[in-house]
Amino acid sequence: MKIAGRTALVTGANRGFGRHLAAELLARGATVYAGARNPDTVDLPGVTPVRLDITDPASVAAAAELAGDVTLLVNNAGSGTGADLLDADPAKVRLEMETHYFGTLEMVRAFAPRIAANGGGTVLNVLSALSWFALPDVGAYSAAKSAEWALTNALRAQLAGRGVRVAGLHVGYMDTDMTAGLDVPKSDPAEIARIAVDGIESDRYEIVADDTARRVLAGLSGGVAALYPDLP
Template sequence: MKIAGSTALVTGANRGFGRHLAAELLARGATVYAGARDPDTVDLPGVTPVRLDITDPASVAAAAELAGDVNLLVNNAGISTGTDLLDGDLDLVRLELETHYFGNLSMVRTFAPVIVGNGGGTILNVLSVLSWVNFANAGAYGAAKSAEWAMTNALRLQLAERGIRVAGLHVGYMDTDMATHVTGPKSDPAAIARLAVDGVEADAYEIVADDVSRQVRAGLAHGVAALYPQLP
C-alpha cells in the first residue's frame, strides 16, 4: 500500500518501537493516530493521541469511533513479564496471552470493518523471533507470540478476500525499554521501523527484519535439533 496519504493507527505508540513506527509513518506522509493507555504520555509532534487499552473491549470500540478513517492498523502494543511456563505465576501467563493474542485479535475484529469501509488496506502485526523459537525464561512471551503468529496466518487468509493485507514482522531484540535486561546484540528500533514500513509499502506478507530472525526461520526446516542444540 502507499504510505503517503494513508491513515494509520499504531498501538503502544507512546514509547519504544511503537513511537519509532509512528515517527516513520509520519515522516512518509501518513496521518497517524498514536494509541496509548495514557494519551498524555504521547510526545511525538504531528500525531493524534488516542486513549487505548487493547485488553479492554470498550476502549478498543471507543478508539474505532475516534479513528474511523484508518486504513493501516499496526498492532504493536505488548508486554514482557519474563514469566516461565513451569513455575511462573499463571496470572502473568494469562496476561501475556490476553495482551498479545486476545488484545490484538480484538483490535483486528474491531478495525477490520473500518478498514473495509475505507476501501481496504493493511494490518501489520508486530511479532517476534520468539514466535518461532522459545526459551525457558521467556516461556509466556514466546507462547503468546506463537499464538499471535498463528492468528496472523489465519486472519491473512480470511481478510484477503475483503481487501485487507495482513503482514507479520519478525524481529529479535531491539534497543528499547523492554530489552534493557538484554546484554547481547540489539537492533536499532528506528532502523527496524524503516524496514517494517518498507515491507508494508511493498505489500509483503512476512517481514523478517534481522539476521537472528532469518537464521531461526531457516532452522525451522531442520526441526528441534537445529533450533535447540542444547538438548541431549
C-alpha cells in the first residue's frame, strides 16, 4: 500500500508514538486525521484534529462520519494504568481491556466498511512485545495487549476478502511519556514510526520493530520454560 495520496486516521495522535506516526505519514504524502480525546492538544501542523475517545461508541461513530474517506486506520490509542491482575483496582484492569481490546474493535467495526467502500486499504494495530510476554507488575496491560493480538489475527482473516489488510506492530519500550519512569533501553519512537510505515507500504501482516520484540517472538516456540525461565 503506497502512502502518498492516501487518507489516514491515527488514534492517540496528540503526543508520543501517535504523533510520530502522524508526522511520518504526512511526510510521505498522506492526508492525516489526528484523533485525540481533546483535539485542542493536537499541535502537529498539517493534520486535521478529530475529537475521539475510542472507549465511547458514540465518539467513534461521530469520527467515522467525519473521516469517512479514510483508507488507512492506525489504532494507536492506549492506556497504561500500571495495574497488576490480583491487587490493583478492578476498574484499572477493565480500563486496559476497554481501551486496547474493545476500543480497537469498535474502531475497526466502524471504519472497516468505509475503507472497503473507498476501494480497500489497511488497518494497523499498534501492539507490543507484551502481546506475547506478560510482566506480572503490569499484568492488566499484558492481558489486554494479548487480547488485541488475538483480535488482530481474527480480523485479519475475516477482512482479507473485503480488501482490508489488517497488520500488527510489535515493539518493546519506546522513549515516550508512558515509559518516562522506566530505567530500561528504549527505542526512538520516530524510528519505530518509520519502520511501521515501511511495513504498511510493504503490505506486511506482522511488523516486528525492535530487538526486544524479536527476542520475545523467538522465545514463543520454546514455551513457558523459554519465556519464563525464573519460574520454580
